Amino acid sequence: MNSLVRRVTAACLLGAAVAACGGHGTTAPAQRPERRATAAGPAPSLAPGPTGLAPVFAHGPRREKAVALTFDADMTAGQGARAAAGERFDNPRLVATLRRLKVASTVFMTGRWAEEYPEQARAIGRDPLFEVANHSYSHYAFTADCHGLPTVPGRRMRSEVERAFAAFRAAGVEHAMPYFRFPGGCYDRRALRRLGTAGVTAVQWDVVSGDAFAKDADAVAQQVLDGVRPGSVVVMHCTRSAAPATERAVRTVVPELRERGYRFVKVSELIGAADRDRRDRRGRHTAS
Known part of the structure; x- marks a missing residue:
């Protein structure tokens, strides 16, 4: 699958923008991730x-009209x-709007x-309506040639994940989920191997909203x-300066999909449903 590297137009636009925003910054010492639970x-x-690679999830089972909006x-x-000059991220x-419409979401x-x-x-x-997941600390890429983003060295990949979880705890997020989204959507076997011991599931998507700079x-x-x-994961953005039309789009998407029965x-x-399906298939195979 093209060396497992995933690229999407929306992520390209957003990645190209953030790539021009300055240096690499510093890296805090790695912290051992705590067991996160609901x-x-x-x-x-x-x-x-x-082979010890971090698992990758792109969508849930197709049998039920459930959809995950992710931001x-x-x-x-x-x-x-x-940000200090006034740009709003x-x-x-x-x-x-998500709260008013009572839309369960993953950020x-x-x-x-x-x-x-x-x-x-x-x-x-x-807020029980939402769950927080990991998008790295710096939003630098985990592969080379990822929409112009600076690249995280292999030795720092796991610490990027751990440092983000540490930042969430410092902000008061007590139950961040053990899910990770690669910056720019780019990954390969080396990145999955580096994260194989981090205890995270890599979450991609099967629907690109195209909201970046739209x-x-x-x-x-x-x-x-x-x-x-059914089972789709939609990628959108929660950054006002880079995705200014998202909130208005959500006000159209939510009632329409509900009208369609979603x-x-x-x-x-969705991950829980996929895991149950996997265990059921394994059980039937063992029984036979």
């Missing part, structure tokens, strides 16, 4: 492959000056975003509506 017990996850809260380690209106947050907006990170993390909310909404299937779920529900 109130009901351990978070659903997929088992690593037989990348992107901010790189080098964008502090732009958050999107409170989008979060308020893939960079550690740097959590440091810049700790009150918002904490509020999202404590100004036409109707076009974004139509792209989502055209792509959604319900909105967190990524954890």
